[in-house]
Amino acid sequence: MKAPGWALTGVTAGSEATAPGSIHIAEVTAAYGGPAVFKRLDLDVDPGQFVYVVGPSGSGKSTLLKLMHGTLKPQSGSVFVDGIAVNSLRGGQLLKLRRQVGHVFQTYELMPYLSTLENVLLPLQLGHPQLRDADAYAVDALELVGLGDKLKQRPGTLSMGEQQRVAVARAIAAQPRVLLADEPTGNLDSGNSAEIVELFRQLNGMGSTVVMATHDEVMLSRYPARAVRLRPRARRPR
Numbered sequence: 186m187k188a189p190g191w192a193l194t195g196v197t198a199g200s201e202a203t204a205p206g207s208i209h210i211a212e213v214t215a216a217y218g219g220p221a222v223f224k225r226l227d228l229d230v231d232p233g234q235f236v237y238v239v240g241p242s243g244s245g246k247s248t249l250l251k252l253m254h255g256t257l258k259p260q261s262g263s264v265f266v267d268g269i270a271v272n273s274l275r276g277g278q279l280l281k282l283r284r285q286v287g288h289v290f291q292t293y294e295l296m297p298y299l300s301t302l303e304n305v306l307l308p309l310q311l312g313h314p315q316l317r318d319a320d321a322y323a324v325d326a327l328e329l330v331g332l333g334d335k336l337k338q339r340p341g342t343l344s345m346g347e348q349q350r351v352a353v354a355r356a357i358a359a360q361p362r363v364l365l366a367d368e369p370t371g372n373l374d375s376g377n378s379a380e381i382v383e384l385f386r387q388l389n390g391m392g393s394t395v396v397m398a399t400h401d402e403v404m405l406s407r408y409p410a411r412a413v414r415l416r417p418r419a420r421r422p423r
């Protein structure tokens with residue numbers, strides 16, 4: 186049986202902050218107990234946009250994505266993702282958000298003893314127990330990333346690029362409206378990196394909002410899109 190398809194397009198417009206698929210960050214200051222990583226940052230991403238977050242190491246790319254994902258609370262300001270006020274969520278609601286918003290990281294942490302299919306299917310079933318035909322969704326996602334013929338294989342038998350594609354399939358299996366990716370190509374060679382970015386662009390073409398942190402300027406010139414640039418962190422005055 187086939188999953189009902191990527192019903193991501195045709196998102197209805199709401200207000201700037203609450204529109205499904207949008208991201209609205211206003212006056213956000215983020216810190217880890219010490220000096221702020223950034224202060225009073227504003228960022229608006231429209232539903233269906235593709236945005237790079239660019240900046241040197243330590244400039245706050247991961248911090249910005251963690252704020253969107255609810256893993257880090259801002260010191261002040263507000264964060265809305267997919268219409269949800271992330272900064273005021275707690276416990277169970279946060280888990281719901283994390284199930285609703287797809288995310289891919291540099292290290293993909295697949296379960297070595299599970300097959301490709303199980304690596305996508307089990308988190309999907311755990312996160313969405315009410316979902317019928319979870320198998321079809323998982324297979325659909327793996328076909329989309331070009332791994333439809335490797336469903337039974339274990340991660341150890343796949344190349345690095347293929348393993349990252351399993352992680353992408355895992356992130357998109359529930360067909361999220363927003364996909365966050367933190368240097369997803371950081372461990373890949375240029376050929377595999379290009380494949381991952383092409384995949385994100387394909388998902389974006391299907392209606393998903395994509396935010397991708399990277400420090401790879403070559404990728405930006407090869408696949409141009411809006412780029413949000415974070416400045417290197419200012420040195421503390423002596």
Ligand SMILES: Nc1ncnc2c1ncn2[C@@H]1O[C@H](COP(=O)(O)OP(=O)(O)O)[C@@H](O)[C@H]1O
Nearest residue numbers: 217222240241242243244245246247248249418
């Ligand atoms: N868990 C943490 N605890 C304390 N400081 C952190 C933590 N994570 C990141 N930082 C600091 O926040 C700044 C931004 O880091 P990060 O967002 O990881 O940057 P990037 O992803 O652009 O390399 C850096 O100075 C880093 O040392």
Ligand SMILES: [Mg+2]
Nearest residue numbers: 246247248368
């Ligand atoms: Mg980072």
